[in-house]
Amino acid sequence: MVRPDAFDLAQRLGRQAEAVCRHYLHNGHREGRYWRVGDVRNTPGRSMFVRLIGTKGGKGAAGKWTDAATGEHGDLLDVIRESCGFAEFKETVDEAHSFLRLSRPEPEPMTKRTRSRSTPSDTRESARRLFAISQPISGTLAKAYLRNRGITALHETASLRFHPQCYHRPDEHSPTEIWPAMIAAVTDLDGRLTGVHRTWLDPRGFSETTLGKAPIETPRRAMGDLNGHAVRFGVAGEVMAAGEGVETILSLRSTLPTMPMAAALSAAHLSAILFSDTLRRLYIARDDDPAGDGAVTTLIDRAQQLGIEAIVLSPALGDFNEDLRLLGLDALRAAIRVQISPQDVARFMELAA
Numbered sequence: 001m002v003r004p005d006a007f008d009l010a011q012r013l014g015r016q017a018e019a020v021c022r023h024y025l026h027n028g029h030r031e032g033r034y035w036r037v038g039d040v041r042n043t044p045g046r047s048m049f050v051r052l053i054g055t056k057g058g059k060g061a062a063g064k065w066t067d068a069a070t071g072e073h074g075d076l077l078d079v080i081r082e083s084c085g086f087a088e089f090k091e092t093v094d095e096a097h098s099f100l101r102l103s104r105p106e107p108e109p110m111t112k113r114t115r116s117r118s119t120p121s122d123t124r125e126s127a128r129r130l131f132a133i134s135q136p137i138s139g140t141l142a143k144a145y146l147r148n149r150g151i152t153a154l155h156e157t158a159s160l161r162f163h164p165q166c167y168h169r170p171d172e173h174s175p176t177e178i179w180p181a182m183i184a185a186v187t188d189l190d191g192r193l194t195g196v197h198r199t200w201l202d203p204r205g206f207s208e209t210t211l212g213k214a215p216i217e218t219p220r221r222a223m224g225d226l227n228g229h230a231v232r233f234g235v236a237g238e239v240m241a242a243g244e245g246v247e248t249i250l251s252l253r254s255t256l257p258t259m260p261m262a263a264a265l266s267a268a269h270l271s272a273i274l275f276s277d278t279l280r281r282l283y284i285a286r287d288d289d290p291a292g293d294g295a296v297t298t299l300i301d302r303a304q305q306l307g308i309e310a311i312v313l314s315p316a317l318g319d320f321n322e323d324l325r326l327l328g329l330d331a332l333r334a335a336i337r338v339q340i341s342p343q344d345v346a347r348f349m350e351l352a353a
Contacts, residue, residue, distance in 0.1 A: 006077060006173065009096050013076035014063030016100070017052045020076050023099065024083040025050070038268030039067055040074070040082040043227045045268030047291050050079070069244075069267040069291040072218055074171070085123035085223075127186070127196040127224035134161035134183045141201050142182035145213075148206035149247055150324040153254040156234050159185040160246070168200055170217060179203075179214045184231040184246050186224060186265070189276050195224020197231060197246070197265050222265055228274040234260030236276045239344060241313070242299070243285030243320070244270050244292065251324040252285050252313070255333040256340075259283075259348040267291035271298035281309040283340065287319045313339050 013020050021028065021035040027044045028037025033053045038045025047069035054062040063076040080099070081092040137143045137154070140162035146154065166181035179200040186195035198221050200214035213219040231246055233253060240260040243249045249263040264270035267287070271294070275282070282303050286296050296312055303310040315323045316335060323332045337345055 006093070009093065009100075010063060010075040010077050011061075012100055013080075013096060014054075014061055017050065017062045017076065020063070020079065020099065021050055021052070024079050038227075038272065039070070039266060040065065040072065040079055041222075041226065042083045043268050044272055046294065047266070047268045050076075067266075070218075070220070072221075078171075087123065087126055124194055124224045128193055130163065130166075130198075131161060131183055131185050131193060131196050134163040137162050137182070140164075141180050141203065145182060145199075145201050145206070146247070146250065148212050149251075149321055150329070151247065151250045151254060151321070153250065153257055155257065157250075159187070159231050159233065161185070166198060166200065168198075168214075168216065168221075177216070179216070182246075184263070184265075186222065186226055186229050187232055188229050189236075189274055191232075193224075194229045195222055195226050197222040199246070226265060226269050228269075228272055230262035230264045230269070230273055232260070232262050234258070236260045236262070237278055238280040239283070239348075240276075240279060241283035241285055242270060242273055244287050244295070245319070245321070247321040248285055248287065248319045251320040251332070252336070254324060254329055255336045256344075256348045259344070261285075267295040271295040271302075273299070275303065275306060275308060279308055281311065281341070281344075284310060284312050285320060286312050286314050288315055288317070311340065 018030065018035065025035060025037045025042050027042050028035050035050040035052055036046045037048050039048050048065060048067040050065040051062055054060045066073040077092055077096060080095050084095060086092045137157065137160050142160065142162035161183045163183050164180050165178045168177045168179050180203055181201060182199040184197040185193050186197060187193050200216060200219045202210055202212055202214050206212040233249065237260060240262065241252060242262045242264060243252065244264060244267055246263045249261045253261055262273065264273045284296050284299055286292050300310045313336065317323050317326060337349060
């Protein structure tokens with residue numbers, strides 16, 4: 001039997017879209033004509049939609065998906081690749097063949113070793129390697145990118161690094177590109193690196209259109225195990241703040257320089273972030289969009305069930321980086337001052353006074 005090409009393989013998977021979702025996105029559930037889940041890596045949540053019923057091809061085809069929180073989209077081959085943590089396209093194709101029970105060019109028995117490839121361990125190791133070979137951000141394009149976005153408070157940013165030639169592949173059908181990138185370490189509550197987040201940067205510098213990100217369709221991607229984890233600034237104690245993007249959290253830290261904070265990287269991951277045993281008060285940095293509102297509601301419920309006080313911090317514009325860039329640090333500081341608890345003004349805004 002002739003091995004089908006990727007397009008044919010994606011169509012075959014689309015004809016079994018619900019079965020694919022139940023197998024690879026089992027943390028989600030069906031809602032009408034769609035499967036809903038947190039993201040393509042099978043994180044619990046609701047921001048990603050997979051079309052279960054649709055046309056034979058095109059945007060409306062069964063198996064096509066969109067993540068409302070990140071703007072990412074793709075087909076069921078992408079789902080298999082990301083949920084299994086495969087680094088090579090051949091691994092994705094082989095796994096799809098196995099699922100569809102198609103013949104393989106090189107048959108391989110399903111052993112304990114091959115089954116283990118369906119875990120995110122490989123991408124976690126790739127994440128560790130990438131972070132290890134990256135350099136501190138001082139004097140790099142990554143630092144310039146942050147400063148161009150109004151972020152000058154860059155203390156306790158060991159979780160951020162820079163790679164001058166980071167691989168980027170738009171999709172499995174495209175050649176690999178090379179762009180400079182800011183690399184953010186995703187860690188668990190014990191400080192163990194579980195993944196990385198890459199922001200590819202434009203070497204030409206800042207523009208109002210791209211805000212310094214590379215002019216590519218998806219300039220931000222994560223790999224590894226993100227569920228419950230985050231990019232962390234400072235060591236969490238009784239009080240901390242959590243939000244979605246690195247830029248959002250660093251903007252907020254410009255006004256609260258000594259408060260520990262965590263960037264969960266998406267609305268779905270924010271709603272699932274894990275709490276330390278010492279946490280007593282959580283500030284939630286809200287993004288002003290439907291996905292952000294949903295994450296805030298979920299996070300408040302989870303915190304309250306554990307006896308943690310949850311306080312929402314709301315931006316004047318779309319997010320706190322917009323506030324910082326367009327309204328200025330003094331306006332952002334004044335807005336945050338009236339939103340946090342009085343005891344935390346003295347404790348965490350002292351250096352910003």
